[in-house]
Amino acid sequence: MLDYRLSDETESLRTTVREFAQEVIAPQIGEFYERDEFPTQIVRQMGELGLFGLPFPEEYGGAGGTYFDLCVALEELARVDSSMAITVEAGVSLGAMPIFRFGTEEQKQEWLPRLCTGEALGAFGLTEPGGGSDAGATRTTARLEDGHWVINGSKAFITNSGTDLTQLVIVTAVTGTRPDGGKEISAIIVPSGTPGFVVGQRYSKVGWNASDTRELSFTDVRVPEENLVGERGRGYAQFLSILDEGRIAISALSVGLAQGCVDESVKYAGEREAFGQVIGKNQAIQFMIADMEVRASTARLAYYRAAEKMLRGEPFKREASIAKLYSSEVAMDNARYATQVHGGYGFMNDFPVGRFYRDAKILEIGEGTSEVQRMLIARDLGIG
């Protein structure tokens, strides 16, 4: 059987998020973006909509939906703005998901209800100034001392880590040496405001300017031993296991941006006149937009396919990599053509496509670069 129609509920969710994005986010996000400001009020409203609790069960304050529901919501958010989409994506996949998957019942009870409503935001501190996907390069350390972890080190590019809503960061740190001599890496919850935990200034970024990204430093930060998330020494392995589904989410976000490029280009081509007619009458413009639609549609199928396998409980690693690789490159291509359709206005920050252009590049980098995806796909094919 082949059926990629959305269920009534998911379709209603899609429509609601679409309306919210158009009515609440679209009119004001440009100004926040220009000011490099995190729009706390919009994020609270997304919390009220239940977006941060989408894939979690109701017993923890979630909405009882699926991870695919989250992806559909992310697509509709990114169709209007990627900063808000990544804020939700990181809040769910990186802030709450590790606690839901690996946390103790006490940790779930303590954190999930707040994280699901968006009243609190969580962040995941993995990447360090010295490296991202390379676990062996982790330099942050945590040692046990009188029932407390004492953490020292620093983290880089951490999304959602310094907002008014942020209440915790889950930090990966070296907690010892494995029998094979490798580093033992564990994940530990550090509540915001813990002495010695310093949140740095916001980065000046090329894109995603209304999202919060910071450098963090830890100097003799003490948290209770119970703040360990999951098994000691499994911190990195645990993270890898949730990385594949995160790739589907980034793919959905990329498809949203790609579709937003189509939306804006169709609108502009139907309004802008040159040489006595709207530019949409020109075949050169029509073909650019038609190709953009082809790319957005096929990229959507790629993430639907990966999500479908995930929901069925089948291995989906390759499909997730294919979806992430393809849709992020599609987003970049569509952003390039959408700005071209807009001509000089495409280079102005007042037009959404300018924002899309700046937001697209990171999609080929975050959650595993395009090169990492190609490597994973090749490895899965049995070569290399």
Next chain:
Amino acid sequence: MNIVVLVKQVPDSGSERKLDPADNTVARASADNVINEMDEYAIEEALLVRDREGGEVTVLTVGPDSATDAIRKALSMGADKAVHVVDDAIHGSCAVQTSGVIAAALQQLEYDLVLCGAEATDAQLSVMPALVAERLNIPQLSGARKLTVEGGMAKIERQTDGGYWAVEAPLPAIVSTWDTINEPRYPSFKGIMAAKKKPVETKTLADLGLDAGSVGLANATSKVLDFAGRPPKGEGVKVVDEGDGAQKFVDFLASQKIV
């Protein structure tokens, strides 16, 4: 407190709307059908009153099968149950006939307060609250920008161009609302999931004890005889200033009855 909200599905006012040339009624099949925007404010107000006073919110819709989408949205926002009057014979009914169907459906429900939008974006007649009030012999409070319910009375601020009137009436009453009264909530995903399980009762004209001859295009009190597209915009008037530009400009505004 039992609250009934009248909800209508209409063609989206943001997209192209057409009449069906076969019988000059609204072409629903080709339209992007949505819940009437003003009704969302009535639903929100019903939910606010219920949350203060307790009770239940029932959504009442008269419309084709596809109107279930409008019902589902109202239930997703938080209404408790719905009644959907659907009958092929209703197609093409005028406002007077439709008010008879709504009144008959209301008589089978328990209600203290009936809420509806002050107008529907398709026909923009704004007569439904008055028609229903007359048929049920209950007071109507129209065009509310604020509503309070206390001591068996509904009190509203009726919005006017120059300010507002304070108007009140004993319950049961029907109140119509403008978009100044509140900010409708977006359905949460929990609400969307919960809506699936809420009861929607479907009723036909026979269930309401109505005769098919009392409704429908053939017996409507008003019908569209002919229609035409909006004429293309004219060329406009070019005023060349030869020292009397201001006068010509004022004359033009006066000729258009703008000043």
